[in-house]
Amino acid sequence: MSLIAEIVSRIDIECDKFQLDAIDTSEISVNAEDSRQFSVTPYIHDVRAAVRALSAAPQRILPRRKLLAILKEARNIHDRLAANGVETYDENLQDALWLLAEKAAIRTLGIVLTSLLDHAWFLEAEIGYWDEVLASPLATGYYILQTSPVRISHQFWEFYSRLRAHLTDEPWPHFRSIGDRWKRFYEVVQRTVEERNLGDVRTTLLSPLSRRRSEIREQRKLLSNARDLNACGTGLLVEECFAFGGHYEKMSMSRLEWRNVIFKSVLLIDMTLRSLTNAESSTSDFADDVFTAVDNETRALQSHSEDYASARYVEVIDRLGQILQQRSRDYEAHIRASVRRHGRPSLITRYWLPATAALLSASTVLKFVTSRKAELVTWLTELGMTAVDFWRNWVLQPVEQLIRTIRHDEQSQIAIMSRRSLVADRDSLERMVVDFVRDHPEPGTQDAERDISAITASVREGDVTPVLRAYERDLRQPFKGAIRGDLIRALLIQIQKTKVDVEVAISGIDALLKSQQLVFGFVGLTPGILVSYAAFRWAYHALGNRKGFRIGNERERLRRALWNIDRILARCASGPGALLSYKDHGLFICEAHAMLERAKFALPKNRLHEFREDMNELLDVSQGVDRQFRVVRRMQWAYSRWL
Template sequence: MSLVIDHVSQVDGQLDRLQLAKQPSIPSSPELHSASDDAQNHSSPGEVGPDLTRTLKLQAAIKTLSTASSSRALLPSQAILTTLEKAKALERSVSSSAEHDEYSAQEQELEWLLVSKAATQTYGLILNVLLEQTLPLSNDIGYWNEILGSYRYTGLYTIQTSPLRLWNWANDIYRDAWQRLGSIQSAGDQEVQEQWTISDRWRQFYGLVKDSVRDRSLADMQSRFLSPLTMSRMEARSKRKRLKNLRELSASGLGILMDEGMVFDIDDESSVSSRGRSTSQDEWRSVVAKSISLMETVLGNITMLELGASEFEETVFTNVDDDSRSMQHDSEDQPASQATRLRVRLQNVLQVHVPAHISASAGLIHQYGRPSPLVRYWLPGTVLFLSSSTLLRVIVSRKAEIITWLQEFGDTTIDFWNNWVLEPLKKVIGTIRHDEDSEIAIMSKESLQGDRASLERMVVDFAIDNADVSSGARLTDAEVADVRAKVREGDLTPVLRAYERDLRRPFMGTIKGDLIRALLIQIQKTKVDVEVAVGGIDNLLKSQELVFGFVGLTPGILVCIGVSRWLSSIFAGRRGRIRGGKQGSLIRTLRNIDRILTGSTPTSNGMLSYKDHGMLLCEVHVLRERAQRVIPGEIYNEFLEDVNDLIDLRTGVERQIQVAERIRWAYLKWLR
């Protein structure tokens, strides 16, 4: 929810509380039906019962305009106008026999409540319009600050606007020449002019153009002593001054409406600005009437740039006071007719004043704001247009190469996605699910077992053969089992003894002994030892298989993230820079708030002026919108409490400065 929605919801709730306190017995629909039955039972034949259908329709219209029951807190202007038109259709005609057709007290309250609800919705609509039109002015003022802050930007602006200056100059010359030609034709002889040929007329017009150029050059002689850069800077200063004046007027109007409009001054925990007035239950109608007059006056004078902020405020309050006195003098009107008159004024505000203000503000921004994109980018657009034929020839001549490059780029992208993203991702998923096909293995599972069994058989056979040769007796089963057990533990004593014996006489051991056989058995033993070591490494890799899977997936993911961020910065970066860079970050917004508070000139009672309060509301609106994206929900509610304290005028400027400092340190984590 925005600042305007919160304020309008509060005003709407105050209206409901006033009605409940004033007439707690206003019946709902079922009670109205029961009242109708009682009236029909107890009324005489000559009496006419109340128009329950009209009352029900008025209640339905009031419900449509209520922020609590409507799906949208702020209704569009067309919806408000439609509801007011329906209320107009429900009006009773007042004839000469009005004493026999008077409004009931209940209907009068409903009509006033309808007008008050419509005034509240119109009030929120105008506040929203002023906020939306005031905030972009800072961007345009910042543009002129950049132009004036650098001669390079000033020169660029001069080049950008040179065609427009030339066009205005040529247009002035053309109009002046035509005026002179018309004066000559009106003062000359008609018969002689009829005999002129087309060439004579063009020759005369061309001479008038030369005279106009010469006269204008003499008139602009003083400006010749100024360089184009100086003239551009003077123009930029003038437009910046106009925009600042418009922003001050808009801020003053916003502050006046927030401080003086629809202020019933009912005790409320979430009350936004109040200047110490008290509104009784019998005065709420005058508050509504004054607020409608205030909206009309503010919208009618807010685009008058010749007024300063103080003059604008004085004009607004003078007109509102005059309008209030004129309404007080008209005391013979009934309350119902006053409500009708206010309804008509609301319709006039929505149909005339609001569109006129939007159109006038847009015209001023177009006149004094930054130049249009056509003016700013005509030079590169012209260069691109003039070189388009050359670019087209280059593209056509290298069409095959470009198509091949695009195809290879597409194939490379697809292969990268498949080989470096999808495949590693599948392996990681298979590892998590203990897929046997995905396990890392340097050697097969049965390789080590086969080599160990082979080594065991080789050593046992060698021990049996050597025992027969040396002692002539065969090894027993117990001895063979002992040899097998030692081989499993890596003990090759029988083989090593024979190997040591044959090494004493290597030649004879090779021919008659078992030197080669012992050597081959030791090679098999070395092979088994290597496989055991590799098996340990294999087990280590299997225990860290998930880590290696993520390591293989990381390069592809990093490349994808980098490319996506690069693309997002290209396509969405400009809009982000406009919103973030131009309006500022949260810290910059807080800096603007602190600057407004510390640089303000408080009133006699220590409160902010209307202009400063309007500027503060604009910055707080930006702060709330930006903080909602980064601050968590529960903490954001606390943030809103501090923001409400920040814009509460009753606390005074010194207290508001302290609140701004509290916001700065309390939410530092999300403001970085």
């Protein structure tokens, strides 16, 4: 539900409370024994049907065409009553007709407020364009370049009009030669140029950039005035339409008071739209002018109508139709005309420069593409092949390897040495040492087999002491040991021992790698996944619906709207009884409407309900500015994560 729909729904509920108190609904019934009452029965049923149509779907704004059709039916009911001579001052029928008028007036108020808010955004967009132009000298210079053809043509036609007027007013006596005529014509042209320069003395003292920036500030000021005037109308309608005054305390009112509220609310809508289309209206006197016009219209109707009660109902229905058919359309046309005069330049003016550059460079670009066609095709082909190979080698294969690792596939296990290499070399070392000990037994050994078993166990633990002792003994007589071969044999056994030690160390490293194989698989997969994710994300935002960029932009606009609300409240008078002015209230509603629309995209869905509750509390201006300030502060820290 939009903000305007919520406001209209709240007004409708409040009006129903007072209407139920002002009218005894049991009286709007049909008594078959009363012939006079029976004569108005069909009309009451028609009115009830129209009221039900107006009360349907209160969460949305009723379309203008449908509301006009219902108003036309309401006017037809009154005309049929008058044509058939039915007594129109029957209280039950009058109450039903005024109930219809109330519902129609509330729906009309919703349509008018929606139009005011839409055009407020329109004006705000144009003001934002001028702010961007004024943001830097470079942007202003580009704007001057964009508008140079239009400005030059205007200056030319202005000079031509002045010159033509001077030539028409200038007496032309008979000249003997053509040279005298040209001399006189040159004098007229020179005088026209001097008059134009004298008329633009103030502007000629400024640089072209300063003159254009001054003109832009003037255009922005006029649009700001139109926006402030629109805000005055919005705030006035929200605060004063269907305002029951002191009746809120006692929650009771008479039929006459209830009808007066409806009648004056319709007049207020009409006079507000009239004042908004008046070029001489100002924000300072806007509310006074509207209230004065409402009082004058009320007195005029009282003085010119003998049957004031019936005339007011007819006046309400007719004015509602006039508001929808004429006043609102005049207001929209007035805003569009203001934007055409003071808003951004036309589409052709803004884009003629890049369009011309693109048109002039199109042939060059086409020639380049044609001459480099083969190379471009090769680049595109290689780019596609590179992308495919990257996906296959750095994403698919690491994923497959990781899956095999998780499943303990033997083919996927990391190995920096063969599986049986250490076992074979260790067995070979054992045999070498055992054979060496058998060939060179130590003196004093009793049980050779037991010593062999002990030596084998020692070799498995890395102890080759018998070989080292023989090696030390042969080193005392190296030549003799070399000739016998024992020294060389012991040296080769030690080389085999070194080889086994190296393989044991490598096997430890191999076991460590196998224990961390899953980690290495994820590390190898990470670069490919990151690059692929970045590429897909860029392609999604560049070629997709740009949802991510939109969320970022909506959050920025939401933050700016909340900042604007804080600024509006800050410039109001502080104190327990301080309230917003009509203009500030209108600007406040515009920013609140913007916040609700941005929150639909910027906030998660589970926080939207809480956000709407905070917005309803923020829009309650009856509590004063201080409480609204506290609500703004709460929203700033409560939703800081998404702002």
